[in-house]
Amino acid sequence: MKPTLEDLLAGVPARDGNGGTPLAPSVSASKAKTAEPVTQIDKTTANAKRVLDEEAQARADKTAQLKAAREARDGSGKT
Incomplete structure (x- = not known):
């Protein structure tokens, strides 16, 4: 017998949120567009830089x- 959605959500507490209204976007549509299209190599480069930084x-x-x-083990080291 497969569990139903209600069975899976039984232990999940209810969330207080926006009262069922759609959330407003945090960035306007006009600001979200970039001047140039982002190429796949740009995405790959950005991800590689992010991983290296992390x-x-x-x-x-x-x-x-x-x-x-080491300092805690050896003491302050300087007297």
């Missing part, structure tokens, strides 16, 4: 945590 941030965070742990 990885660099994760590395920097990990390095800071390791440095703090």
Whole structure:
């Protein structure tokens, strides 16, 4: 027997929201259009830069945590 939608949503709490009215767009349609069409290579480049930036941030965070742990383990190091 397959579960019904009501069975799946039984544990999900109700949301207070906009009262059933459509949400207003956060950006107007005229501002959403760009001057030039975005090519697939532009999308790929943007995604690659985003991934590299996220990885660099994760590395920097990990390095800071390791440095703090080393300093805590070894003491302040400077007397």
